[in-house]
Amino acid sequence: MAIDRHAAADILAGHRLKPGAFPGLPEALRPADPAAARRLQDAVHERLSARVGPRIGWKIGCTTPVMQRFLGIPEPCEGGIFQANVQASPGRFPAAAYHRIGVECEIAVRLGRDLPPGEHGREAMADAVEAVLPAIEVVDDRYADFAALGAPTLLADDFFQAGCVLGAPLAAWRGLDLAALSGRMLVDGNEVGSGHGRDVLGHPLNALAWLAGTLARRGHGLKAGEIVLLGSLVQTQWPAPGALVAIEIEALSRVEMEV
Numbered sequence: 001m002a003i004d005r006h007a008a009a010d011i012l013a014g015h016r017l018k019p020g021a022f023p024g025l026p027e028a029l030r031p032a033d034p035a036a037a038r039r040l041q042d043a044v045h046e047r048l049s050a051r052v053g054p055r056i057g058w059k060i061g062c063t064t065p066v067m068q069r070f071l072g073i074p075e076p077c078e079g080g081i082f083q084a085n086v087q088a089s090p091g092r093f094p095a096a097a098y099h100r101i102g103v104e105c106e107i108a109v110r111l112g113r114d115l116p117p118g119e120h121g122r123e124a125m126a127d128a129v130e131a132v133l134p135a136i137e138v139v140d141d142r143y144a145d146f147a148a149l150g151a152p153t154l155l156a157d158d159f160f161q162a163g164c165v166l167g168a169p170l171a172a173w174r175g176l177d178l179a180a181l182s183g184r185m186l187v188d189g190n191e192v193g194s195g196h197g198r199d200v201l202g203h204p205l206n207a208l209a210w211l212a213g214t215l216a217r218r219g220h221g222l223k224a225g226e227i228v229l230l231g232s233l234v235q236t237q238w239p240a241p242g243a244l245v246a247i248e249i250e251a252l253s254r255v256e257m258e259v
Contacts, residue, residue: 003029003036009043012157016048019099021144030153037152038218044156045080053083056227058215059137061159063207063231064199070235073151076201076210079158081227085138091165091257093138095241098162100141101259103239104232105185105247107178107197107204108135110169113224117216125205125212128222131169132178134252136245137229138163139236164229167255176251179203183233183249193234200231207231 008029015022024030031037045055061077062068068075087093095101112130120128139160143149146160154160179202184194201207207230212222222228239245239259246256 003031003040005040005043008040008156009047012040012044013047013051015142016157017051019097020142021099022142023144024149025153030150031156033152034155037155040156041080041158042218044158048080048082052085055080056083056086056225057081057229058211058226059159059161059229060207060211060231063201064195064233066195066199066235067232072147076207076231077151077155077159078211078214079161081161081164081229085163086227087163087165089165089167089253089255089257091136093163093257093259095259098140098142100238101162102139102141102160102236103185103245103257104137104139104236105183105193105195105234105249106135106137106229106232107181107183107200107249108133108166108227108229109208111222111224111226111228115212115222117219117221120209120212122203122205122209125208126174129173129208131171132173132176132252133169133227134167134247134249134255135229136165136247136255136257137161137232138165165255165257166227167253170252178205181250181252183247185234185237186246186248187237187239187243189244192237195233197233199233204230
């Protein structure tokens with residue numbers, strides 16, 4: 001039975017704009033599978049775009065073994081990124097505006113041309129990437145118990161996405177081996193996790209190809225100028241208010257933010 005997407009989207013979008021522990025959608029409004037979740041996500045994006053500005057890109061979650069183990073979800077999931085929630089390094093996100101703020105260490109890309117709906121391989125992805133950027137993804141565990149919600153509801157709600165802090169874009173990236181790049185995260189100067197580009201589905205551009213194929217099945221295409229966060233190299237960290245967070249990814253700039 002189809003759910004009332006309009007009612008469900010109103011609830012999810014409304015909760016995104018205020019902090020608190022979301023108990024979950026009423027049972028009759030919960031998406032039953034990924035296809036229903038993505039239809040609901042589209043409706044949520046329409047509401048958020050009207051209130052916080054346009055969607056300017058995508059995040060991909062659960063692309064690394066460490067994050068799949070952490071969340072207990074064996075496959076990637078995508079979410080939207082909205083203009084109002086994107087900052088340049090050094091960034092600052094107020095903890096009081098979120099229920100439980102978290103941070104992740106990411107390789108991101110900015111697209112230089114449209115990728116219309118259709119299946120694309122890694123070579124096509126590389127041709128479309130205008131620049132590579134380091135990024136801190138900001139997430140929010142905005143739920144009373146995220147494990148009890150189920151993956152479809154988390155997917156519909158953009159999979160914890162709350163914002164990001166972007167480092168300087170590197171246009172001359174094509175000589176880099178993105179899979180071999182090492183990255184680490186520091187909180188108050190202490191290293192709390194590290195990883196490599198190959199941890200992201202074997203190669204970061206494999207994640208971009210996965211997203212392109214997934215969006216194509218939804219009737220969407222990636223657009224020139226969009227930012228895509230490809231997946232965290234380290235397990236999500238939950239810094240306390242006042243913490244200073246930094247990521248360092250080999251050959252890319254350092255990114256910093258304050259909670």
